[in-house]
Amino acid sequence: MAKPAYEPVLTARRRSLSDPLAVALLPPENESPYDREKRITAELEAKKVSDGIDDQIRQERNDRKRIKPEVKVLLLGQSESGKSTTLKQFQLLHTPAAFHAERIAWRAVIYLNLVRSVRRIIEALSPEPDIFDDHDDIDSTETASIIISSNGRPPSAISGTKVPNFEIYRQQLEPLVELEDRLINLLSSPDEDEPTHLPVPWDQQHGNGFNGTGTPMRIAPNGRPMPTIMIPPTKPPLAATSAPNQPRPPSRPSTASGKEVVLPASANWKKIFALGGKAKSPKSAHTGEIEGWWADPDDPVHALNACAPAMLELWRDPRVRARLHEKRLYLEESSGFYLDEIPRITAKKYIPTDEDVLKARLKTMGVVEHTFSILSGTNRGVRWKIYDVGGARNQRQAWAPYFDDVNAIIFLAPISAFDQVLAEDPRVNRLEDSLLLWKSVVTNKLLSKVSIVLFLNKCDLLQAKLNAGVRLHHHMISYGDRPNDFESVSKYFRNKFGALHHQFTPNKGRELYIHCTAVTDTRRTSTIISNVRDIIVKGNLRDLRLA
Numbered sequence: 001m002a003k004p005a006y007e008p009v010l011t012a013r014r015r016s017l018s019d020p021l022a023v024a025l026l027p028p029e030n031e032s033p034y035d036r037e038k039r040i041t042a043e044l045e046a047k048k049v050s051d052g053i054d055d056q057i058r059q060e061r062n063d064r065k066r067i068k069p070e071v072k073v074l075l076l077g078q079s080e081s082g083k084s085t086t087l088k089q090f091q092l093l094h095t096p097a098a099f100h101a102e103r104i105a106w107r108a109v110i111y112l113n114l115v116r117s118v119r120r121i122i123e124a125l126s127p128e129p130d131i132f133d134d135h136d137d138i139d140s141t142e143t144a145s146i147i148i149s150s151n152g153r154p155p156s157a158i159s160g161t162k163v164p165n166f167e168i169y170r171q172q173l174e175p176l177v178e179l180e181d182r183l184i185n186l187l188s189s190p191d192e193d194e195p196t197h198l199p200v201p202w203d204q205q206h207g208n209g210f211n212g213t214g215t216p217m218r219i220a221p222n223g224r225p226m227p228t229i230m231i232p233p234t235k236p237p238l239a240a241t242s243a244p245n246q247p248r249p250p251s252r253p254s255t256a257s258g259k260e261v262v263l264p265a266s267a268n269w270k271k272i273f274a275l276g277g278k279a280k281s282p283k284s285a286h287t288g289e290i291e292g293w294w295a296d297p298d299d300p301v302h303a304l305n306a307c308a309p310a311m312l313e314l315w316r317d318p319r320v321r322a323r324l325h326e327k328r329l330y331l332e333e334s335s336g337f338y339l340d341e342i343p344r345i346t347a348k349k350y351i352p353t354d355e356d357v358l359k360a361r362l363k364t365m366g367v368v369e370h371t372f373s374i375l376s377g378t379n380r381g382v383r384w385k386i387y388d389v390g391g392a393r394n395q396r397q398a399w400a401p402y403f404d405d406v407n408a409i410i411f412l413a414p415i416s417a418f419d420q421v422l423a424e425d426p427r428v429n430r431l432e433d434s435l436l437l438w439k440s441v442v443t444n445k446l447l448s449k450v451s452i453v454l455f456l457n458k459c460d461l462l463q464a465k466l467n468a469g470v471r472l473h474h475h476m477i478s479y480g481d482r483p484n485d486f487e488s489v490s491k492y493f494r495n496k497f498g499a500l501h502h503q504f505t506p507n508k509g510r511e512l513y514i515h516c517t518a519v520t521d522t523r524r525t526s527t528i529i530s531n532v533r534d535i536i537v538k539g540n541l542r543d544l545r546l547a
């Protein structure tokens with residue numbers, strides 16, 4: 001009989017005879033060929049089972065190596081606190097190629113931000129009271145940059161500098177009304193006045209891909225709302241402020257009449273580089289030169305470029321600045337940044353810089369998720385999921401489904417907003433709202449095991465505001481007569497938020513990490529993000545080990 005390929009007996013025979021187990025396993029001396037064959041078959045069978053178990057163990061070990069730890073972070077805070085800007089900083093740090101690839105798509109948003117700033121100036125300069133506005137000069141829907149007069153009088157009650165060129169400016173800049181409508185239509189989904197439902201998915205929209213009919217809230221398969229991004233509403237068109245004899249521009253479509261404007265956050269919209277009517281091929285058929293949007297006569301850049309000299313003159317007019325100051329309209333707090341960059345931004349071949357993108361304002365509706373992995377350093381291989389939520393009051397119900405599943409929260413409180421009111425409710429002070437929101441987050445039992453990092457944000461604006469002489473005490477009586485400088489004020493807020501956490505957290509052992517931030521500042525923010533990342537990962541790994 002042929003010998004089996006495998007001869008375990010030989011192995012056993014080599015064992016030392018002083019080993020009792022080896023002796024016990026030796027085949028009997030007088031083993032018959034039949035018994036031998038039976039024994040070898042049984043031993044082969046046992047080896048197969050044993051090898052199978054070994055393979056399984058090896059496989060599991062490999063699987064364990066492949067499954068990297070995952071960290072889920074939720075960005076929380078009121079609207080305009082800087083959540084999406086923080087997310088952009090994470091993207092810039094960890095997926096810079098993707099961030100840069102999207103840069104050009106922010107062009108339309110930046111144009112709209114600039115156009116709105118200019119229009120707000122025109123409105124503020126108007127000698128006519130705004131007949132469409134129920135709240136005098138206090139814009140009920142877009143208060144990010146409105147400072148309520150500390151003496152309690154509405155800003156319109158403060159008479160002052162006249163701008164003799166107002167009518168010329170208004171006429172020269174009238175094309176911006178139409179341009180604004182175009183940009184809004186380009187970036188929005190209609191009938192989105194209050195976000196009771198999220199817009200239809202991109203691929204279900206009709207026409208040019210930007211306009212479609214609204215359908216009930218988009219829900220992802222996991223039961224969570226799908227992401228969208230929104231642009232803040234505007235005041236009525238310039239027509240509302242025009243002199244009685246001036247012809248009024250045509251009324252705006254419903255999407256633009258002070259309602260929210262929706263920009264889907266799907267990756268698709270970001271692929272739309274051409275903002276005009278025709279998509280351009282990258283190379284001209286005639287010359288072989290690269291062609292872009294600037295070669296498209298319908299692209300908004302042309303209207304913007306034509307208005308650039310008037311915009312520049314308006315913004316540089318000392319009387320205009322004086323009037324804005326009197327009316328306490330600080331455009332620096334919203335998209336005023338672009339006003340200092342008019343020639344660059346209105347250039348035909350303008351490509352947004354990283355800073356431009358970081359400062360571009362889009363209101364978030366729903367929840368936006370960003371995933372990345374850390375490829376180097378001590379936290380190599382950790383997978384991150386960051387959820388950016390809409391912070392407006394009617395968006396906050398979308399937060400809760402994420403509470404039972406996150407490892408960390410970065411809460412943003414814009415402490416420069418101590419003298420501002422909520423866009424969604426002008427009766428509510430922004431800082432009061434932040435404190436209440438903070439309290440509800442730190443009190444929440446579902447979040448008791450979650451690491452919390454607090455960003456006291458917009459410190460750059462706080463500094464500028466305090467330097468300009470705005471006094472915290474006028475808006476927060478409890479501040480008393482402490483010095484009105486940055487150090488004292490930021491320390492006061494640090495203590496106030498810290499004390500609420502200390503008093504109300506259900507987890508007394510939880511350490512709170514507080515940073516004073518200006519999340520539009522990439523250099524400072526990247527250092528903070530690295531620290532925060534380490535803290536969160538350490539906490540998360542510790543929890544995994546304890547589990």
Ligand SMILES: Nc1nc2c(ncn2[C@@H]2O[C@H](COP(=O)(O)OP(=O)(O)OP(=O)(O)O)[C@@H](O)[C@H]2O)c(=O)[nH]1
Pocket residue numbers: 077078079080081082083084085086333334335358359360361362363364365389390391392457458459460461517518519520521
């Ligand atoms: N100067 C300055 N501007 C900031 C800072 N943080 C955010 N911003 C600007 O404030 C605006 C609002 O920031 P977002 O990040 O969109 O705010 P958000 O919290 O995502 O707001 P919602 O999406 O409405 O919840 C943007 O124009 C930002 O560029 C900051 O620290 N300093």
Ligand SMILES: [Mg+2]
Pocket residue numbers: 083084085362363364388389390391
């Ligand atoms: Mg946002």
